[in-house]
Amino acid sequence: MHPIHLTDTVKRSVHMAATIIQQSTATHFTIPQLAEKVMLPEKKLKMAFRQTFGMGLYQYLRELRMEKAKQLLLEGRSLKMIIKSIGYKSESHFSKTFSKWYGESPNNWKKANMLKAG
Numbered sequence: 001m002h003p004i005h006l007t008d009t010v011k012r013s014v015h016m017a018a019t020i021i022q023q024s025t026a027t028h029f030t031i032p033q034l035a036e037k038v039m040l041p042e043k044k045l046k047m048a049f050r051q052t053f054g055m056g057l058y059q060y061l062r063e064l065r066m067e068k069a070k071q072l073l074l075e076g077r078s079l080k081m082i083i084k085s086i087g088y089k090s091e092s093h094f095s096k097t098f099s100k101w102y103g104e105s106p107n108n109w110k111k112a113n114m115l116k117a118g
Contacts, residue, residue, distance in 0.1 A: 006048050013038040014048045018060065025064050026087035031057060066101045069094070073110040082106075 006014070016038045020029065034057065035042040049057050065086040072082045079091050088094040098106045 003051055004047075006051065010040065010044065010048050011052070013040045014045065014052045017045060017049060017057070018053065021057070021061050022064060025061065025068055026085055028061070028087055062097070062101075066098065069098060069106065070102075070109070070113075073106055074113060079106060 017034050017040075020034065020037060029037075031042050031046060035045045038045065040048070046057065049060070053060055055063070065088075068086050069082050072085065077085075079094070083089075083091055083094045086094075088097075095106055098109070102109055104112070
């Protein structure tokens with residue numbers, strides 16, 4: 001897909017969508033909900049977001065959630081608290097996603113990285 005010119009209004013809307021996602025990682029907004037919030041057609045939001053951030057809206061959310069999970073793990077938070085704060089419904093789904101993302105379970109990642117930090 002070739003880049004297209006994004007107007008300043010579209011750029012602001014895309015950044016507003018990113019801010020909404022960043023400020024509420026525990027909430028899974030649908031693309032129609034985000035499009036309505038930032039007043040862009042869904043297709044334009046998806047295309048402009050991908051062009052601006054190099055990834056889709058859901059990948060962006062997943063990346064933010066995983067980064068926040070790492071931070072909370074290093075703070076010593078419980079898995080139960082972490083999954084609630086980043087919007088996962090079950091510990092097993094979170095653990096599976098985390099393992100796929102980082103190549104090891106949250107507990108193993110935490111042990112390895114707490115040793116590095118300490």
